Amino acid sequence: MEGEFTGKEVYKQKFCPQNYLNTYLSFESEDSLNYGNAFTTVLDKLHKAFTKDGIRGDTLIDIGSGPSIHHLLSACESFKEIIVSDFLEQNREEVKKWLKKDSETFDWAPVLKYVCQLEGDRERWMEKEEKLRKAIKQVLKCDVTLANPFDPVVVHPADCVLSTYCIEAACKDLSIYRSAMKNLFSLVKPGGRLILVVALGATFYMVGPNKFSSLYLTPEVVRDVLKGAGFDSVSSEVVGFTFPPGICDAYDSLFVVARKPN
Numbered sequence: 001m002e003g004e005f006t007g008k009e010v011y012k013q014k015f016c017p018q019n020y021l022n023t024y025l026s027f028e029s030e031d032s033l034n035y036g037n038a039f040t041t042v043l044d045k046l047h048k049a050f051t052k053d054g055i056r057g058d059t060l061i062d063i064g065s066g067p068s069i070h071h072l073l074s075a076c077e078s079f080k081e082i083i084v085s086d087f088l089e090q091n092r093e094e095v096k097k098w099l100k101k102d103s104e105t106f107d108w109a110p111v112l113k114y115v116c117q118l119e120g121d122r123e124r125w126m127e128k129e130e131k132l133r134k135a136i137k138q139v140l141k142c143d144v145t146l147a148n149p150f151d152p153v154v155v156h157p158a159d160c161v162l163s164t165y166c167i168e169a170a171c172k173d174l175s176i177y178r179s180a181m182k183n184l185f186s187l188v189k190p191g192g193r194l195i196l197v198v199a200l201g202a203t204f205y206m207v208g209p210n211k212f213s214s215l216y217l218t219p220e221v222v223r224d225v226l227k228g229a230g231f232d233s234v235s236s237e238v239v240g241f242t243f244p245p246g247i248c249d250a251y252d253s254l255f256v257v258a259r260k261p262n
């Protein structure tokens, strides 16, 4: 692991939502979405999971959403209710701004059009934006290192728990990562799914000028941890992309679908 673990106080002081969105999710044009950007690869996999693979239900909980909503654009077609969550107030505020249609909000139009294109009708992107706004019922504080990540709020287990690039950022070592996965296990209904997108082999990621640590993970370790937490039928796929040099040293990302036994 390169450098120090980025603790909660550093996150509070140095994680700037606008810098994060501009670094990872700002597309100058729709065309730039088609050149193998990391997040479009993830959007493709989520589209497949929530449509072709039929992962659906009443409720989905997104853990460590950050200031982002892109990863929920396919989910809102398959889940009636979505709970968004993050450790940081500034990230939750950014999502709330988008929910309220604040004029200062991030422009998600290129990403919306990309996902609508995947679904077969690029022109319905404004309708989808409204559909996602309506599906998001709560924006909650969460901390994956707590046995109840929403403490003191109690959230009923969901049909699906989703988390993209969060748990490796939140955990200092493998033992904390193992207990965080057990915490997520408790949020999934029996027979429900956990979907994870994991930065592989990463030691850091940048948000503007600030460096944040990442727990170094391999596909074997992630699968072993999920089995240890109680999930069965863990399927995973290395998706095949790298971040631009200097932004994040992940060698690839892992897309994981794990099932909680009945």
Ligand SMILES: C[S@@+](CC[C@H](N)C(=O)[O-])C[C@H]1O[C@@H](n2cnc3c(N)ncnc32)[C@H](O)[C@@H]1O
Pocket: 011, 015, 063, 064, 065, 066, 067, 068, 071, 086, 087, 088, 091, 142, 143, 144, 145, 163, 164, 165, 166, 167, 169, 170, 205
């Ligand atoms: C790399 S960002 C990923 C954001 C978003 N899921 C995405 O894919 O764009 C990592 C997120 O983890 C959140 N985070 C860090 N520590 C956390 C913790 N202990 N519990 C929950 N979230 C945490 C950060 O606030 C940040 O939003």
